[in-house]
Amino acid sequence: xxxxxxxxxxxxxxxxxxxxxxxxxxxxxxxxxxxxxxxxxxxxxxxxxxxxxxxxxxxxxxxxxxxxxxxxxxxxxxxxxxxxxxxxxxxxxxxxxxxxxxxxxxxxxxxxxxxxxxxxxxxxxxxxxxxxxxxxxxxxxxxxxxxxxxxxxxxxxxxxxxxxxxxxxxxxxxxxxxxxxxxxxxxxxxxxxxxxxxxxxxxxxxxxxxxxxxxxxxxxxxxxxxxxxxxxxxxxxxxxxxxxxxxxxxxxxxxxxxxxxxxxxxxxxxxxxxxxxxxxxxxxxxxxxxxxxxxxxxxxxxxxxxxxxxxxxxxxxxx
Amino acid sequence: xxxxxxxxxxxxxxxxxxxxxxxxxxxxxxxxxxxxxxxxxxxxxxxxxxxxxxxxxxxxxxxxxxxxxxxxxxxxxxxxxxxxxxxxxxxxxxxxxxxxxxxxxxxxxxxxxxxxxxxxxxxxxxxxxxxxxxxxxxxxxxxxxxxxxxxxxxxxxxxxxxxxxxxxxxxxxxxxxxxxxxxxxxxxxxxxxxxxxxxxxxxxxxxxxxxxxxxxxxxxxxxxxxxxxxxxxxxxxxxxxxxxxxxxxxxxxxxxxxxxxxxxxxxxxxxxxxxxxxxxxxxxxxxxxxxxxxxxxxxxxxxxxxxxxxxxxxxxxxx
Numbered sequence: 001x002x003x004x005x006x007x008x009x010x011x012x013x014x015x016x017x018x019x020x021x022x023x024x025x026x027x028x029x030x031x032x033x034x035x036x037x038x039x040x041x042x043x044x045x046x047x048x049x050x051x052x053x054x055x056x057x058x059x060x061x062x063x064x065x066x067x068x069x070x071x072x073x074x075x076x077x078x079x080x081x082x083x084x085x086x087x088x089x090x091x092x093x094x095x096x097x098x099x100x101x102x103x104x105x106x107x108x109x110x111x112x113x114x115x116x117x118x119x120x121x122x123x124x125x126x127x128x129x130x131x132x133x134x135x136x137x138x139x140x141x142x143x144x145x146x147x148x149x150x151x152x153x154x155x156x157x158x159x160x161x162x163x164x165x166x167x168x169x170x171x172x173x174x175x176x177x178x179x180x181x182x183x184x185x186x187x188x189x190x191x192x193x194x195x196x197x198x199x200x201x202x203x204x205x206x207x208x209x210x211x212x213x214x215x216x217x218x219x220x221x222x223x224x225x226x227x228x229x230x231x232x233x234x235x236x237x238x239x240x241x242x243x244x245x246x247x248x249x250x251x252x253x254x255x256x257x258x259x260x261x262x263x264x265x266x267x268x269x270x271x272x273x274x275x276x277x278x279x280x281x282x283x284x285x286x287x288x289x290x291x292x293x294x295x296x297x298x299x300x301x302x303x304x305x306x307x308x309x310x311x312x313x314x315x316x317x318x319x
Numbered sequence: 320x321x322x323x324x325x326x327x328x329x330x331x332x333x334x335x336x337x338x339x340x341x342x343x344x345x346x347x348x349x350x351x352x353x354x355x356x357x358x359x360x361x362x363x364x365x366x367x368x369x370x371x372x373x374x375x376x377x378x379x380x381x382x383x384x385x386x387x388x389x390x391x392x393x394x395x396x397x398x399x400x401x402x403x404x405x406x407x408x409x410x411x412x413x414x415x416x417x418x419x420x421x422x423x424x425x426x427x428x429x430x431x432x433x434x435x436x437x438x439x440x441x442x443x444x445x446x447x448x449x450x451x452x453x454x455x456x457x458x459x460x461x462x463x464x465x466x467x468x469x470x471x472x473x474x475x476x477x478x479x480x481x482x483x484x485x486x487x488x489x490x491x492x493x494x495x496x497x498x499x500x501x502x503x504x505x506x507x508x509x510x511x512x513x514x515x516x517x518x519x520x521x522x523x524x525x526x527x528x529x530x531x532x533x534x535x536x537x538x539x540x541x542x543x544x545x546x547x548x549x550x551x552x553x554x555x556x557x558x559x560x561x562x563x564x565x566x567x568x569x570x571x572x573x574x575x576x577x578x579x580x581x582x583x584x585x586x587x588x589x590x591x592x593x594x595x596x597x598x599x600x601x602x603x604x605x606x607x608x609x610x611x612x613x614x615x616x617x618x619x620x621x622x623x624x625x626x627x628x629x630x631x632x633x634x635x636x637x638x
Contacts, residue, residue: 111550112505142617158474158622186431186530195614211505211530211626215611218618231430231557238550292534295514298461299537303477307530 046288049281050312057281058273059168060316061227065089066261067096068270069117069229071106071253076229077261077270078189078207081169083148084182085141085223088191092202092223093260094134100203101258104129106236110244112210115233116192117255118203131203138201140193141221143179150180151277153286155303159183159214163306165277169225170306172217182222185212185307187230190222209234212307227272227313271316285310365607368600369631376600377592378487379635380546384408385580386415387589388436388548390425390572395526395548396580396589397508400488402467403501404460404542407510411521411542412579413453419522420577423448425555429563431529434552435511436574437522450522457520459512460540462498469499470596472605474622478502478533482625484596488544489625491536501541504531504626506549509541528553531626546591546632590635604629 044052061079069076082089095101101117108116121127150173152164160172163183170188173180182188189207193200200221207226226233236253239246246252261269276282286309291300363371380398388395401408414420420436427435440446469492471483479491482502489507492499501507507527512519519540526545545552555572558565565571580588595601605628610619 111553155477156475157477158624159620197617213627214624215608215620215627217620219616234430235554235556237554289534297538298516301478301534301536305477305533308532308534 042293043287043291044284045293046285046310049284049288050275053275053281055317057276057279058314059276061261061272061274063262063269064260065093065224066227067092067224068257068259068261068264069101070256070258071232072256073232074229075270076207076232077227077272078224079168079227079274080224081167081182081222083167084144084169084171084180085191085221086144087138088141088200088202088221088223091135091138092191092205095131095202096258096260097263098132098134099257100129100131100134101255104255105252106233106255107239107252108206108243108245109209109233109236109238111238113208113213113244114206115209115236116204116206117253118192118205120249120252122204129203135201136203137199140197140200141223142197142218143177143181146173146175146178146180148180149278151282153304153306153309155290155305157306159217165282165309165311168274168277168311170309170311181218183212183306184208184214184216184222186210187226188222189224189226190216190220193220207233214307225311227274228270273314273316275312275314277311285312361612362606362610363603364612365604365629368603368607369594372594372600374636376595376598377633378595380580380591380593382581382588383579384412384543385546386411386543387576387578387580387583388420389575389577390551391575392551393548394589395551396546396591397526397543398487398546398593399543400486400501400541402486403463403488403490403499404510404540405463406457407460407519407521407540407542410454410457411510411524414450414521415577415579416582417451417453418576419448419450419453420574423574424571425552425574426558426571427525427562427564428528428552428555428557430557432527432532432563433525434528434555435523435525436572437511437524439568439571441523448522454520455522456518459516459519460542461516461537462496462500465492465494465497465499467499468597470601472623472625472628474609474624476625478536484601484628484630487593487596487630489628489630500537502531502625503527503533503535503541505529506545507541508543508545509535509539512539526552533626544630546593547589592633592635594631594633596630604631 065080065082067078080089104119106115106117107120119129148166150164150166152162157163161174163172170183170185171180172183186208189205191200191202192204192206238244241247290304291302384399384401386397399408423438425434425436426439438448467485469483469485471481476482480493482491489502489504490499491502505527509525510519510521511523511525557563560566609623610621
């Protein structure tokens with residue numbers, strides 16, 4: 001990584017570089033893999049951490065808890081977090097399995113905030129998409145009883161007493177109240193609601209496409225995270241009506257289908273692996289980002305914010 | 320805002336709502352404007368703060384320090400910050416005035432990070448865009464001597480000893496070193512560089528289109544902020560080469576021209592006003608966002624991060 005890349009003119013973000021590390025640049029790091037690691041006085045970079053990761057540092061996405069949002073431009077893969085929103089996840093899966101979303105649309109794209117999808121006729125009871133077995137609304141799950149695995153982030157956070165990661169998801173917790181919750185950050189998916197806290201349920205979903213709106217934490221039920229394809233949402237034209245809603249029906253983006261990965265034939269699945277967040281490898285990755293050691297950097301922050309910690313995804317190895 | 324909006328299914332972001340407040344919803348708030356303010360037990364919302372703002376709470380964008388980046392899809396307006404990057408701003412203006420950027424291109428769009436523009440042939444000395452009077456590279460201005468106006472944010476920040484706002488720009492400062500710097504957040508514009516800190520100068524620029532990469536603070540020269548049209552950058556297709564560079568020349572987005580607002584005939588200008596950040600109105604706005612009082616919210620954060628404080632822009636009143 002020390003050689004000067006032609007015309008890159010940094011800043012560099014390593015997250016998008018992961019695929020390249022796995023395919024090609026890993027060659028340059030085989031010293032680490034072969035046990036002939038150079039005697040580094042400083043902690044490794046993220047590229048080095050990932051190159052040295054073991055197969056057990058990764059887990060597959062959970063097929064029973066992963067959705068494929070099929071758009072005309074491709075597939076958005078969303079991993080659900082049943083530990084943090086058990087009722088919403090179960091209901092969303094029921095909605096998906098009865099084909100609720102098929103033929104509905106993306107309704108809203110608000111710059112630096114959210115993309116939102118659901119039923120354009122949700123407010124018109126005579127025209128709204130019918131629901132067979134699932135629920136239209138549910139009791140809110142803004143927070144849940146703590147007790148799930150939790151890897152705390154050592155750095156402080158202004159929005160929560162403690163933050164960290166649970167099974168690959170960003171989360172907050174409060175030991176005084178004994179509650180935990182998912183935290184908003186880029187790519188997180190939640191259940192839209194009206195003013196009544198219990199008016200959501202999964203029929204209308206949003207994904208964060210901008211700076212983390214952490215003030216929404218504990219105000220809305222988050223239920224998953226986009227693990228591939230967020231750019232299909234983040235590059236959508238912004239809506240020009242209030243709050244980024246599309247003004248005209250023809251501006252909406254049609255949803256071909258939403259399917260559960262487990263229901264899709266194996267050959268049509270998107271096989272992904274998630275870097276586990278409860279391992280020494282992940283701890284090393286966090287440290288590699290708290291103080292950047294890549295040659296380009298001149299000042300080490302000595303800190304990292306929850307929403308700047310990479311949550312790394314890679315194509316699964318061929319079986 | 321108490322009435323339930325049809326099919327909005329929040330979350331709501333007020334920033335994009337500002338125009339609506341000025342045009343229509345202000346009617347609903349005339350009680351405040353007419354002196355018959357309701358006896359509120361709680362602090363006002365952002366909409367109420369803006370509706371009650373005085374003309375003196377706003378300032379015009381500085382014509383001599385504002386650039387128009389003209390794309391096939393429209394105009395991106397960038398206000399420069401000479402107080403934080405005097406050499407870079409002067410050089411960038413010189414580059415613009417000699418037409419350096421006209422006909423160059425957007426080269427890179429990396430999801431949740433930056434869009435970058437400049438000379439595709441910058442690394443090929445025999446083909447690179449010539450420069451007449453301006454400089455190709457400059458001494459870095461990662462930080463500058465403190466001393467400019469500064470409205471501190473009371474809430475803590477992990478990336479800097481203190482953060483706040485100076486003339487509408489987000490900034491950090493360190494009293495121990497006596498230095499100040501612009502902070503990365505959505506829409507901020509900086510000067511790309513190679514590994515040598517003094518290899519930038521303004522010929523290659525980037526704008527943040529994702530979560531604030533605050534670890535870049537003090538590592539690169541920030542020099543301004545997009546005050547209108549960031550969505551023309553944030554919705555660009557992502558590049559599929561390493562770091563989000565476009566793989567093929569035809570994928571690049573041509574730059575029709577970059578012009579200084581002061582050099583553009585008055586009739587062709589985009590007249591904008593910026594909410595001042597050194598006023599009681601701005602302090603009230605910050606407070607309105609630390610604890611959201613809108614009916615939708617159930618939990619008040621009691622905190623706000625630098626990058627979630629709205630920096631409000633509106634069309635200038637007709638003269």
